Amino acid sequence: MTRFLVIFFSIYSLLHALVYSRIRVLLPESPPVRVAVVVFFALMIFAPVGARLLERAGSSGAASLCAFAAYCWLGFIFYCFWASILADLAGAIVRLTNFVDGFSLPVPNGPATAICVLAAAVLLNVYGYFEARSVRVERVVLKSAKLPQGIDRVRIAQISDVHLGLTAGEKRMERILRRVEEQRPDLLVSTGDLLDGHLEKTEAVAALFSKIRPRFGKYAITGNHEVFAGLRESMEIEKSFGFTVLRGEAKKIGDVLNVVGVDDPVAGPERDEKEILGGIHNGLFTLLLKHRPEPTVTNPARFDLQLSGHTHYGQLFPFRYFVRLYYPLQNGPYHLSNGSVLYTSRGSGSWGPPVRVLAPPEVTIIDVVREEGR
Numbered sequence: 524m525t526r527f528l529v530i531f532f533s534i535y536s537l538l539h540a541l542v543y544s545r546i547r548v549l550l551p552e553s554p555p556v557r558v559a560v561v562v563f564f565a566l567m568i569f570a571p572v573g574a575r576l577l578e579r580a581g582s583s584g585a586a587s588l589c590a591f592a593a594y595c596w597l598g599f600i601f602y603c604f605w606a607s608i609l610a611d612l613a614g615a616i617v618r619l620t621n622f623v624d625g626f627s628l629p630v631p632n633g634p635a636t637a638i639c640v641l642a643a644a645v646l647l648n649v650y651g652y653f654e655a656r657s658v659r660v661e662r663v664v665l666k667s668a669k670l671p672q673g674i675d676r677v678r679i680a681q682i683s684d685v686h687l688g689l690t691a692g693e694k695r696m697e698r699i700l701r702r703v704e705e706q707r708p709d710l711l712v713s714t715g716d717l718l719d720g721h722l723e724k725t726e727a728v729a730a731l732f733s734k735i736r737p738r739f740g741k742y743a744i745t746g747n748h749e750v751f752a753g754l755r756e757s758m759e760i761e762k763s764f765g766f767t768v769l770r771g772e773a774k775k776i777g778d779v780l781n782v783v784g785v786d787d788p789v790a791g792p793e794r795d796e797k798e799i800l801g802g803i804h805n806g807l808f809t810l811l812l813k814h815r816p817e818p819t820v821t822n823p824a825r826f827d828l829q830l831s832g833h834t835h836y837g838q839l840f841p842f843r844y845f846v847r848l849y850y851p852l853q854n855g856p857y858h859l860s861n862g863s864v865l866y867t868s869r870g871s872g873s874w875g876p877p878v879r880v881l882a883p884p885e886v887t888i889i890d891v892v893r894e895e896g897r
Contacts, residue, residue, distance in 0.1 A: 532568065535597075539564045542603045545610075546637050567596045571875075574689060578721050583689075586721070590689040591877075598651065598876030601839055602644035610636050651839070651878030658702050663856055663866060663889045667827060669808040670893035674779055677739070679810070680708035681887040683832030684870030686748060688720030691872055693727045699871045700731050702886040710739040710776070713766060714832045714868065715746025715787060715814030718757045725760055732764040739776045741766045744784040746814040746833065748874075754790060769812060773799055780891075781805070783826065784812040800825035808891060816852045816867040824861040828889065836869040840881040 543564060550557055570593030577586035610631055617630050631639075670677065680703045687696060703711060722728065735741070743766035749757035758768050767774070769784025771794035776782055781803050786793045796811075796819050803809055809826045816831035834853035837843025846853055850867075857865045871884050 528572075535568055535600075538600055538604045539568055541607060542600055545603070545607045545640055548634050549637050567593065567600075570596070575720075578689060583721050583723060587689045587723075594690060594875045594877065595648070598648045598839065598878040599644050601876075602647045603640055605841070606640040606643040610640055647880060648876070648878050651876070651880040654881075654883050655873045655877055655879040656698065658698055658871060658884045658886055660702055660706065661855075661868075661885045661887045663887065665828060665864060665889060665891050666894040667808050667891050668894055669780075669806060669827065670891065671779060671807070675893050677710065677780060677808070677891045678706065678708045679710045679712060679830075679889040679891065680706055680737070681712050681714060681830050681866070681868055681889065682717070682871045683714040683830075683868040683887075684716040684746070684835060684874065685713075685872040686716055686719035686874045687722050687728065687872075688718060688752065690877060691719070692722060693724050693731070695872055696728050696731055699884075699886060700735060703735055706886070706888050708735075708737050708888065710782075711735055711737050711741040712782070712810075712812055712830060713741075713743040713761070714812050714830050715744050716748040716832065716870075716874075717743060717746070717764075718752050718760060719748045719874065720752045722760065725763065729763045729765075732766075735765075739779065742774070742782050742784060742812065743768050744812045744814060745770065745786045745790050747787045747789045750787065750789045771799060773803055775805065775807065778807070780807050781809040782812065783809060787814045797821060797825070816850050816865060818852070818859055818863070818865050820859050820861050820863070824859075824863040826863055828891070829863065829865045830868070830887075830889075831865065832868045832870055834867060834869075835874065835879075836882040838870070838873060838879050838882050839876070843882065 550560060570589055574586050574590035574593055577589055614630050614632060617628050620626055621628055682699055685696065685699060743761050745754065761768055769782065770786050773781055773783040783799055785796055811826040811829040813829055813831050815833045818829055834846050834850045836854045837846045843853065852865055853867050854869055855867065859865060866887065866889065868887050869882050869885050871886055873879055
């Protein structure tokens with residue numbers, strides 16, 4: 524965690540410095556004004572941590588307000604940075620054109636360019652706010668000869684990375700579960716990061732989950748944010764939502780399928796994933812719930828479908844290209860070399876800024892359809 528914070532604050536401070544250098548042209552020459560802007564930037568850099576400290580101190584109202592301001596600002600600064608990069612790139616192209624062809628084209632710089640940078644950041648965040656509220660239903664159909672006679676289809680609904688906590692609560696969960704309820708799943712699974720901190724109105728959210736009654740139940744696993752929020756408390760809350768939390772264990776569901784769930788690595792030592800899967804010998808369809816999209820490929824396949832999340836598909840474009848360096852399988856179904864399938868959800872909510880750009884949230888509906896063995 525210390526290493527993460529050092530890297531985060533280093534990069535975040537650099538982003539603020541670059542943005543300040545871009546907008547400085549809009550500021551008056553008055554030293555007090557410039558100092559005030561620098562102090563404000565410094566406060567916003569540390570505001571995400573301040574929100575967590577307020578939360579731990581029991582000041583949930585102040586923590587929520589601080590978190591909302593901090594994360595909205597994070598999204599704004601992120602796109603100020605990228606708009607500045609594009610403006611600098613455009614300036615470099617104009618300078619090169621002027622040099623090569625002898626033109627005298629105006630170089631994009633000065634107050635007008637700074638205003639365009641700020642306007643672009645605002646517009647992208649407004650767009651991203653509405654995209655983050657528009658939960659899509661993604662559908663996948665898998666054929667399997669492992670479903671027993673009399674079961675022609677099992678419909679699995681996956682939610683992931685909802686991040687209930689300081690900036691998300693009952694309203695976000697209601698939008699997501701409305702999509703789930705419309706699909707009438709046989710099984711509901713949460714693939715981690717359902718919780719992300721102190722949650723107001725736990726009973727109200729539990730009431731929303733109580734309306735979802737799949738015939739094969741509700742199963743959840745831990746993500747890294749359940750650990751950050753407090754693993755014991757997170758598990759108790761998820762159980763109050765009606766979930767069976769799987770922590771390195773396998774369950775046979777109604778002689779129809781197996782559901783295996785493993786902890787996120789930050790939760791501490793866990794049972795070996797291959798050992799758990801290797802202990803299943805009933806020949807039923809096996810569903811593996813694993814927060815991070817890191818498939819343990821074994822030959823022959825010991826699971827049929829792995830459901831994961833964690834990546835958010837970058838959440839804020841173009842961040843997905845950096846995420847890809849660590850998690851190349853970050854969006855949608857992937858057919859693995861051993862015949863298994865991995866599906867990585869973009870996530871049903873958002874982390875940090877209540878904004879998603881070109882990475883809309885989703886509820887995933889997987890229909891496992893019976894086919895005769897070959």
